Amino acid sequence: MLKIADRTFRSRLLLGTGKYPSFEIQKEAVSVSEAEILTFAVRRMNIFEEGQPNFLEQLDLEKYTLLPNTAGANTAEEAVRIAKLAKASGLCDMVKVEIIGDARSLLPDPVETLKASEILLEEGFIVLPYTSDDVVLARRLEELGVHAVMPGASPIGSGRGIINPLNLQFIIEQSKVPVIVDAGIGSPKDVAHAMEIGADGVLLNTAVSGAKNPVKMAEAVKYALQAGRLGYEAGRIEEKDYAVASSPTTGMIGS
Amino acid sequence: MTLQINGKQVELPDNVNSVKKLLLHYKLESRIAVVELNKEIVKKEEYEKRKLVNGDTLEIVHFIGGG
Numbered sequence: 001m002l003k004i005a006d007r008t009f010r011s012r013l014l015l016g017t018g019k020y021p022s023f024e025i026q027k028e029a030v031s032v033s034e035a036e037i038l039t040f041a042v043r044r045m046n047i048f049e050e051g052q053p054n055f056l057e058q059l060d061l062e063k064y065t066l067l068p069n070t071a072g073a074n075t076a077e078e079a080v081r082i083a084k085l086a087k088a089s090g091l092c093d094m095v096k097v098e099i100i101g102d103a104r105s106l107l108p109d110p111v112e113t114l115k116a117s118e119i120l121l122e123e124g125f126i127v128l129p130y131t132s133d134d135v136v137l138a139r140r141l142e143e144l145g146v147h148a149v150m151p152g153a154s155p156i157g158s159g160r161g162i163i164n165p166l167n168l169q170f171i172i173e174q175s176k177v178p179v180i181v182d183a184g185i186g187s188p189k190d191v192a193h194a195m196e197i198g199a200d201g202v203l204l205n206t207a208v209s210g211a212k213n214p215v216k217m218a219e220a221v222k223y224a225l226q227a228g229r230l231g232y233e234a235g236r237i238e239e240k241d242y243a244v245a246s247s248p249t250t251g252m253i254g255s
Numbered sequence: 256m257t258l259q260i261n262g263k264q265v266e267l268p269d270n271v272n273s274v275k276k277l278l279l280h281y282k283l284e285s286r287i288a289v290v291e292l293n294k295e296i297v298k299k300e301e302y303e304k305r306k307l308v309n310g311d312t313l314e315i316v317h318f319i320g321g322g
Contacts, residue, residue: 016322026320041321044261044314045288047281056318057287069321081294085316088289088296156322183322205322 002201004094004178005126005147007065009036012195013225014067014180015218016205023055025214033218039067039096039203042082066092067128073099074109076116083120095120096150096182096203097129106156110137114144121145130182133167135174142177149175150203152183153194157206159186162193172198188217188224195228196236259312275302277313288317 002009015035020026030038038059046052056066068086070079076099083095097116101109113129114137120127126147131137133151141149151171154160161184162168172179178200185191185204194202202225211217256267258277271280274297278284290297291314297305307313 017320018322039322040318042316043319045317047315071321085289
């Protein structure tokens with residue numbers, strides 16, 4: 001069970017809803033993934049063209065928790081504006097604070113993220129900031145009172161997996177709120193990796209939506225997440241430099 | 256009446272003078288959308304009484320796919 005603020009979720013997977021080849025594939029991928037939290041972006045509606053289909057309007061909103069992001073914001077002020085717009089829909093009170101500080105790497109702006117998180121907490125939001133894998137920043141965010149920290153594994157959409165597992169491990173060890181590894185996940189292996197080092201959840205989008213077969217990949221990441229979590233709970237063996245025989249070293253035939 | 260909607264300048268009949276009528280005009284009444292009028296969010300229950308005047312700036316936003 002994943003617990004964020006006063007909510008509990010059976011699935012530890014948070015799924016993004018961007019860039020799927022079609023709504024049909026997306027619906028199936030979302031369903032197969034068994035994710036209960038779906039992220040969305042807030043954008044201007046194309047009101048001048050009628051009847052454009054919208055994924056969210058086709059969803060059973062009883063079944064899913066919406067996690068709008070503040071993507072597109074470069075400052076705390078812009079992020080707060082987007083978050084408030086999202087909340088005014090009456091459909092959600094959670095927000096993924098996402099404030100980009102560098103256009104090329106899409107890495108988050110730590111100062112603005114901290115600022116926006118503070119304001120949104122005061123406004124009563126359930127705040128889940130997307131942050132870099134900076135250990136001190138994660139701690140500062142937790143001290144503010146955020147409801148989860150979401151350090152990136154590697155740059156958004158890069159699919160490079162966890163490039164600094166040690167930092168993530170430090171963040172996981174120090175955090176009392178859930179740690180959700182967000183961004184940069186490329187494959188089931190990365191999902192299992194994040195869960196094995198003790199992450200409470202994983203948020204991914206492109207790894208599924210950009211796969212050759214998104215539905216199959218949704219299923220794969222679901223199992224990877226479960227496998228990684230089980231492995232974490234089971235407690236892995238220590239790494240050693242030299243071989244240690246698995247078979248008994250006594251009673252050898254012919255000795 | 257001239258309004259600025261989602262960054263675009265539009266000319267609308269004078270009887271489209273409330274947020275509610277504007278949404279009806281664009282057939283958005285049953286859509287999941289949020290309206291901001293002159294940078295202030297308009298609550299759903301205020302759609303009817305929030306009047307529009309010449310030169311108002313509106314943002315009509317919704318949720319789309321994103322990560």
